[in-house]
Amino acid sequence: MTAAPVLTAPPLPATSPAEKLTLAVVAGGLLALLLALADANPGRQTTWFYLALGLISAGTLAWSWLKYGQHPAGVQQNNLWLRDSTGRGAIAWVTGLVLTGFYVVLYWFSNNDGQGNFGPLNNLVHSLDGFSQWLRARPADQWFLYGTFYTLAILLMGGRALWKYRQSRYQLIRTASVMFFQLGFAFLIPGVLQFFQQPEYYFTYFWPLKYDYLFPGTVTALVKDGGLGVFMVFWGGMMSLLATPVLTYFLGKRWYCSWVCGCGGLAETAGDPYRHLSDKSRTAWRWEVRIIYTVLGAIIIITALLWTHFATGGTLLGAAGTVAAKGYGFAIGAVFSGVIGVGFYPLMGSRVWCRFGCPMAAYLGLLQKHFSRFRISTNGAQCISCGNCSNVCEMGIDVQQYAQRGEPIIRASCVGCGMCSTACPRGVLNLENGPREGRYQASPLIHADSLRILS
Template sequence: MPNFPPFTLTPPPPAAAPPGEKLPLAAVALGLLALLVATADADASRARLSLGLALVLLSGGALAWAWLAFGRTEAGWHPHDLWRRASTSRGAVAWVTGIAFTGFYVVLYWFPWLLENLIRALDPFSQNLRHRAADQWFLYGTFYTLAVLVLGGRALWKYRFSRYHLARTASVMFFQLGISFLLPGLLLALQQPEYYFNYFWPLKYDYLFPGTVAQLLHGGGLGVFMVFWGVVMSFLATPVLTYFYGKRWYCAWVCGCGGLAETAGDAYRHLADKSRAAWRWEVRLVYPILGLIVLLTALLWVGASGAVPALGVVTGPLGQFYGFAIGSVFSGVVGVGFYPLLGSRVWCRFGCPMAAYLGLLQKHFSRFRISTNGGQCISCGNCSNVCEMGIDVKQYAQRGEPIVRAACVGCGLCATACPRGVLNLENGPHEGRLAASAFIHADSLRIL
């Protein structure tokens, strides 16, 4: 009898690489090597040269690769074979990248002395901007801002066909560079409190703590304005803006966490878990975290009033727990370190109290929705694949149901990726926002 080979499915071909990508990738590799040299060199002058070379090579290599991948092709939406690349499909490269990111955050938070040479290399820059020596957080802010700017350039190449995404990317780049990095440094140079005007309670939870408020109020007129700004933005402007535009005005246009997710994390957005189990964990985690910070803030104010002096025994450990478990481990180590494995919005989806606060407003009191035209949906799944918040958009589109989800950050990629124009981001009237679009049932069709 003839010996037939066993039946097997042919594996998909490897993802096509942009022609000429070896040179920019070599530049990135050399940049990482130069960064390691700067980290190990105790001589500040040599470390400064190595760090400068590293940043030039890393930035130039990343931008050159982005141009090769997106700049030379026809403008428009392309899947870019993300599920066939080891770097974006939880392959070996993704695991190495995730371990490197996680390791950096662990060192930054708990072993900053290992970064001392890099920190000292940034002293001249810090002195010019802030009139003080660099520290671990200035190093982190520099790296963070550079990542948003460089990979924001990548996003501008990739989404150059969409005015919405160009404006959104430019917005997060502006807020990160101007409001989150340069402005706080200039405030320090002017002997004023360091303040981040694009972060509010409950995300920047300590801004409304009694101790922080008292410190700002003693800083003069600018400190009083900072307290006023924090209160107004948290309790007045945020609900009003969310009513008109949904949470996208902040999460997709202003927030630094969202800015990093939309730029550095863009290549990992498809990794968000779309399962119902993931949604249950989302609800179990993000709303209790919001409740915890509300409780902590209230307890601190009650304690500061002197009504219950014994509250200090509770608020101290509770504040330390929140700062360590949520502020450090969740938002940094897991939130960014796990980009290549769990997607770019792990923190925003499961841990961010600001996202939970905005999500409740968006779901129940906002005009924002994503409308769907079910009669046009071809079930390609592009919309679900690009949703970084783990929403199975296709299930809504197939039924013609509007998407009014607390998790949605309004990034608009689902509408961009749809080949049929089924999805549309709307700020319509609140009345009727849950109504489905007209759907043509199969029984209504007559085949001639």
């Protein structure tokens, strides 16, 4: 009796010496960042800090060029499930722990103590004082440090995405779009506004995602600032209540979630190596529906209560309204969107926040599913069941099941990133903004094939 053969995983492709060198440069940048964090000399802190940013940037871009720019274009799985870094191995757990730890320190242990001390991140914050003074005419704080890191991550990993998906015009434009909006509208413009003593305002974030922009306290404070403040209130209200439904009707939620939003921008660039980790099970979908619409309902109720409280002269709720708003900001705005939403990238995929918690995604999803012209059409006659489309879907949609049946994909959770279409080797999937009539109908080719089989 012969023993059963032992199945072993194929060996991973060897990393070239040039790639190892670029990764060593990135490691050197991380080491310099630790030195900036620990050095007590202010001059050396700044030197170490900018050296770290330079090495990390150069190493990441050089590695991306070697890894993707020097190889044939096209979506390749690259043994993602076999690697420790992208297959929930030891490196992924360490990465998740570091990201989660950074967010915990940022949110709860780095507040200004009144004397310009920002706790464990103090050295890194003050290393940016010169740049902050140039851009905002004020010293740096922990949020300016975070914004710098966040923007740099999108730009660097956006460069990686541009090389990786260079065969797709749609992906190139979409990636360039999120890089542009993050750098210009979410980083530089808010800083310039502060430079001119104007309110810090993010023109690419709207209620209910930026929930306080329609709170009465924020609205009244902006209106008191005069013309620009009034315009900001008008812009926020118009984008939330008028432009969002109109744009979603014509384009689906992709106009925001995959082209403009900073949360989506980070997921599509820095989170791209982890997109395959999203749970495709029906159980995950049930939890998604339960949680995300609960969050949307909560912010709608809180906003309505605060405005009712404001209209009654502040006598209706007392301190309860403020407590509710702060509680929501802590649980959803900090823990869910930050600590879990980004910290769990290496373990649960890149769209944990967008999929399970973002109220803007829920709002857009309802519009997309019931009122939009957007859909992903499928041609089941051409599907070879390779599974590439489902593997790259970061929103947990089992795209292959739709493709095999030739059914259009009209899901509230779909962000229209187009990766399923980009990854398909047969051109089965197409993003469309067609007429609403017949958008739920399966491909005519499927009906024809079924009739032939039945006959």
